[in-house]
Amino acid sequence: MDPERKKVVERVAVSTFPDEVLERVLVQLKSHKDRSSVSLVCHSWYDAERFSRTHVFIANCYSVTPEIVSRRFPNIRSVSLKGKPRFSDFNLVPPNWGANIRSWLVMFAAKYPFLEELRLKRMTVTDESLEFLALSFPNFKALSLFSCDGFSTDGLAAIATHCKNLAELDIQENDLNDKSGSWLSCFPENFSSLEVLNFANLSNDVNFEALERLVSRCKSLKVLKVNRNITLEQLPRLLIRAPLLTELGTGSFLQEHPACQYSELENAFNKCMNLNTLSGLSEVTALSLPALYPACANLTFMNLSCAALQSGEFAKLLVHCPCLRRLWVLDTVEDKGLEAVGSNCPLLEELRVFPTDPFDEDTFHGVTESGFIAVSYGCRRLSYVLYFCRQMTNAAVATIVQNCPDFTHFRLCIMNPWQPDYQTNEPMDEAFCAVVKSCTKLQRLAVSGLLTDLTFEYIGKYAKNLETLSVAFAGSSDWGMQCVLGGCPKLRKLEIRDCPFGNAALLSGLDKYESMRSLWMSDCKVTMNGCRVLAKEMPRLNVEVIKVDGSNESQADKVYVYRSVAGPRRDAPPFVLTL
Amino acid sequence: MESKVAYDNELNLIKATELRLGLPGTDDREEQALFSARNNKRPLPDTSKECGSKKNSDARHVDNETAPPAKAQIVGWPPIRSYRKNNLQPKKSDQAEAAGIYLKVSMDGAPYLRKIDLGIYKGYPELLKALESMFKFTIGEYSEREGYKGSEYAPTYEDKDGDWMLVGDVPWDMFMSSCKRLRIMKGSEARGLGCGV
DSSP: OOHHHHHHHHHHHHHTSOHHHHHHHHHTOOOHHHHHHHHTSOHHHHHHHHHHOOEEEESSTTSSOHHHHHHHOTTOOEEEEEOSOGGGGGTOSOTTOOOBSHHHHHHHHHHOTTOOEEEEESOBOOHHHHHHHHHHOTTOOEEEEESOEEEEHHHHHHHHHHOTTOOEEEEESOEEEOOOSGGGGGSOTTOOOOOEEEOTTOOSOOOHHHHHHHHHHOTTOOEEEOOTTSOTTTHHHHHTTOTTOSEEEOSBOOOSSTTHHHHHHHHHHHTOTTOOEEEOOBTOOTTTGGGGGGGOTTOOEEEOTTOOOOHHHHHHHHTTOTTOOEEEEEGGGHHHHHHHHHHHOTTOOEEEEEOSOTTOTTOOOSOOHHHHHHHHHHOTTOOEEEEEESOOOHHHHHHHHHHOTTOSEEEEEESSTTOOOTTTOOOSHHHHHHHHHHOTTOOEEEOOSSOOHHHHHHHHHHOTTOOEEEEESOOSSHHHHHHHHHHOTTOOEEEEESOOOBHHHHHHTTTTGGGSSEEEEESSBOBHHHHHHHHHHOTTEEEEEEOOTTOOTTBOOEEEEEEOSSOSOSSOOTTEEEO | OHHHHHHHHHHHHHHHHOOOSSOTTOOHHHHHHHHHHHHTTSOOGGGTTTTOSOOOOSSOOOTTOOSOOOSOOOTTOSOOOHHHHHHOOOOOOSSGGGOOOEEEEEETTOSSOEEEEGGGOOSHHHHHHHHHHHHTOOBOEEETTTEEESSSEEEEEEOTTSOEEETTSSOHHHHHHHOOEEEEEETHHHHHHHSOO
């Protein structure tokens, strides 16, 4: 075929491919990364993609405006939004910083009246907003609030009262004003659509009879996570009414009368054939734990981070959980408990060990490097770890990553800052060298212990898939941060606190920040002038400085840099300076 | 002369083999300077949480630092979410069975039971006072011989063996670990318990 004719044929082929067909195809595409790629192919694909998208994920609520989102995506039914920088979870961001959902809700009400799902993380949500939400979207089905603040249980009452089609209510780890448990009683007596209910972190009593009736009539209930006030005597009454449960979060697991309701409890757990996730178990004792065993056979995720188990009873429990893939525990299980994990959980992929006494430096309880090593020998598929401990050695970490080279998330928190290898007294540089060298798939890394610039040299040199890096009390000079910024091509989130990185380091990333989601630096050596230079050179970045009372004029106490097409924030509080 | 040299040598030898905190090569003065410089970073113990993170001082280089950290709390460290701090259980005591001290309290004649957390009381006087105010009555004076004198009521408890005992007879710790529920007895039943049999 001659070249001219070939060109015509090709052009015709693309333009006669109907958009509707393309849209039908693209509707199947769920991953937002894939969708991003699709939208870049050409204009007609961009259009087809945007019309077919029903779920939008906005990782930084200030990177874009509601108007821009609604203009591009007219058919959205489900929104996920993240607001504050992650370090706000640790009180490093002052209150009233922003990330208020209100302006988004107003846009949604106007442009997405058929909105069904809203999932928020680290946003400020008021009771008025919750009421507005409840009244504005007749099809509303799912609300998930994770680490949000600004609301009270009154807001939840509004949701329960007005959302007639609610299928999911997931209230986790929020800083809310927990006034009373009466919100649960606001679900109307004919309401029966709930499939997911999680109020595990709320502290007030709910009316148990109301809960019992609710569970009874919600025949599709699959996820039920109650708070600590629900007793062990009450639990079976809920379980028998929820035969389809796949995820259970119990209340208190404390037995007050050893004899009587144990059999009722055992019977109830015997019937829980479908459980894959278990959590709660607050106040659990060795006496009450065995009642669980029948329900553990198919468990893939067990969250014991609110249950102060000792190693013996924990080991006995693990024998019954051969299918575990994800396990969260408190360090009360100690190294012995972790040895049991290594012995009993060959399929384990994720382990999180939380500290019971994080602020007590004198404690000799908890886990050490031995526990971690034991797990690594038994659980070769380990890919996600979050480990809080008070002592670690370079050799231990080297062994661990040699056993488990598939880590994608490695978060090690040696709780005493600047702590060296306790056996050799050396910095922990070699530990993280081993991590980044062995774990080529590493996406997320959190470092701790005594670290020099060498650690960051290694990270820059080897961590080619790294996307998120968290650094605290580490490094020796600007060079460390420069290595990371210069060396990690996939870096998206960098959060740093209390490190000796200054303006030279900050400015070395000039060309990089637009390809990243955000940078956080607090209590480092960056100055206001350095931030001004950054802001001037890179107008499409928002460079925000949070000033702390009583600090030096020229110091940039907390710096938050992020890319945005929305321009500078219009709702910034007085302590946030946009440069 | 010779003896001085020998003495100096000996001193050096002693110094070289002396056990002390710090990497080889650092001497005491350097260590002190580093330690105090590093302390600039930390909030003072009694101003810990409120004053926020400290700003950096320039005179600080963590490379050869091994002195133990000051016992002050740094804001947001370790990185634990606040809901988790609030939800953490109190440290368990040695006996697994002693854990969890919510108990039912019944009072003869009262329409419903109450629940108390034994763990918040440090001893019998506190507990009895709390019961008095909860149920609006007075408990008499305790004596080992005669039980509670001067009132119609006697506080009793059911112990691990299922027996009903008078509150106050055993040491507080023993009571905490053996008490299963409380009952405030009234009238003749109460008096019966008080008379040492």
